[in-house]
Amino acid sequence: METLTAALRSLLPHDSVITDPVRLRTYECDGLTYHRATPGVVVLPGTAEQVARVVRLCNDFGVPFVARGSGTGLSGGALPREDGVLIVTSKMRRILEIDLADRRAVVEPGVTNLAITEAVRDQGYYYAPDPSSQQVCSIGGNVAENSGGAHCLKYGFTVNHVEACEIVTPDGDLVTLDRMDPGYDLLGAFVGSEGTLGIATKITVRLCRAPETVTTVLAAFESIEQGGQAVSAIIGAGIVPAAIEMMDALAIEAAEAAVACSYPEGAGAVLIVELDGPSAEVERQFAQLRDICSGAFELRVAADAAERAAIWKGRKSAFAAVGRISPAYIVQDGVVPRTSLPGVLAAIDRLSQEHGIRVANVFHAGDGNLHPLVLFDDAEPGAGERAETVSGAILDLCIEHGGSITGEHGVGVDKSRYMPRMFSEDDLDTMQLVRCAFDPQGLANPGKVFPTPRLCGEVPGVRKGVHPLVESGKAEQF
Numbered sequence: 001m002e003t004l005t006a007a008l009r010s011l012l013p014h015d016s017v018i019t020d021p022v023r024l025r026t027y028e029c030d031g032l033t034y035h036r037a038t039p040g041v042v043v044l045p046g047t048a049e050q051v052a053r054v055v056r057l058c059n060d061f062g063v064p065f066v067a068r069g070s071g072t073g074l075s076g077g078a079l080p081r082e083d084g085v086l087i088v089t090s091k092m093r094r095i096l097e098i099d100l101a102d103r104r105a106v107v108e109p110g111v112t113n114l115a116i117t118e119a120v121r122d123q124g125y126y127y128a129p130d131p132s133s134q135q136v137c138s139i140g141g142n143v144a145e146n147s148g149g150a151h152c153l154k155y156g157f158t159v160n161h162v163e164a165c166e167i168v169t170p171d172g173d174l175v176t177l178d179r180m181d182p183g184y185d186l187l188g189a190f191v192g193s194e195g196t197l198g199i200a201t202k203i204t205v206r207l208c209r210a211p212e213t214v215t216t217v218l219a220a221f222e223s224i225e226q227g228g229q230a231v232s233a234i235i236g237a238g239i240v241p242a243a244i245e246m247m248d249a250l251a252i253e254a255a256e257a258a259v260a261c262s263y264p265e266g267a268g269a270v271l272i273v274e275l276d277g278p279s280a281e282v283e284r285q286f287a288q289l290r291d292i293c294s295g296a297f298e299l300r301v302a303a304d305a306a307e308r309a310a311i312w313k314g315r316k317s318a319f320a321a322v323g324r325i326s327p328a329y330i331v332q333d334g335v336v337p338r339t340s341l342p343g344v345l346a347a348i349d350r351l352s353q354e355h356g357i358r359v360a361n362v363f364h365a366g367d368g369n370l371h372p373l374v375l376f377d378d379a380e381p382g383a384g385e386r387a388e389t390v391s392g393a394i395l396d397l398c399i400e401h402g403g404s405i406t407g408e409h410g411v412g413v414d415k416s417r418y419m420p421r422m423f424s425e426d427d428l429d430t431m432q433l434v435r436c437a438f439d440p441q442g443l444a445n446p447g448k449v450f451p452t453p454r455l456c457g458e459v460p461g462v463r464k465g466v467h468p469l470v471e472s473g474k475a476e477q478f
Contacts, residue, residue: 039080048201056172069141075412109140146192148408153366166202170439220264244366258321261314326375334398369407
């Protein structure tokens, strides 16, 4: 590492190579603080060529590397390696081109999600995927995790809005993957690959035209079960809102403490529904929505953009807000069919009571993407382990109901051990063959996604005994 660090210093400006132990601690985790590791060295390249040269050096020295954007990920996907290089793309934040005629923008990976919309809003356009952290999360990280957001119910995830990516491959080559390329959809494979297939250095995204009309509704229910039933009824009526979000009483309590969002007092759950599109269509859908939500004890309709922002304020702050009511938390990201929402939420409540661990629920109700926040005190002996047990049981519930262990946060290091519960061994071997095709040395974000990663060149199948590379210290088995 000392020799590699010296080579990195000759390649990058002095302030772009970090080895000071105190400064390294800044990068020891992403938004999932439960998992931590101090990186061996941190680099902050400013250009795609610098990223490529850093990756080539890592290959020359056989040292693993991990890419990181703004560090807002929630699955430990950017968890660094103590024996490796952390490549931080936050200096690469230029919007390189805006082409409104073709509804495209070309950006560097460090550009924040919201910055794209802000750059084109006055021209009547916006970038649709909108994670709750959109003010700070970076497009490079969104691509790595295939991030979603509240409005992905109607408009789709990051993968649906990326037209091309310039990437640095795991062996240090600069190549471009384009949606229009014939043959296999390599761009589709890259988006959501969590940094295991390379690092995005330039991203072409699709811009959407701003809708003619937007109507935002807040419905307050006495219980979360009533809210869940309303969600199923809305979709069952053929309405596809831009967003349907839900928060339970504990999540509302946290949001009130953090941002004073003034949601209806005494609500067991609030439902935020946003309709957009042509005025006539929105008006018709709103009439249906009002009838469906007749069981709500309060219904608020935003009169203007300021009131719409006030309704969204509590939901957008929910993850950070739980810090007001709990010293630590684990956020999960399971998915269930919409019709299973009431039963799964009731089961989560039983798990919470059985283990003495509070769970705040805030989620993308429209597509059944749950975000249970498992709250605990990390200073209390055994509390972290109980929280992990509850988190795992919630993912098991999702699988049992025909869902998934992740909808948008990715697998990372946090959920890798649950992959065999969802996929067969043949499935996992096939995925890892794709990974090995991109990264035969296994240096790009190793230890993520798969519970026991195959070493490239190894025959798929159940491993027997210790692999020679593991025994020699050249590879690590998880």
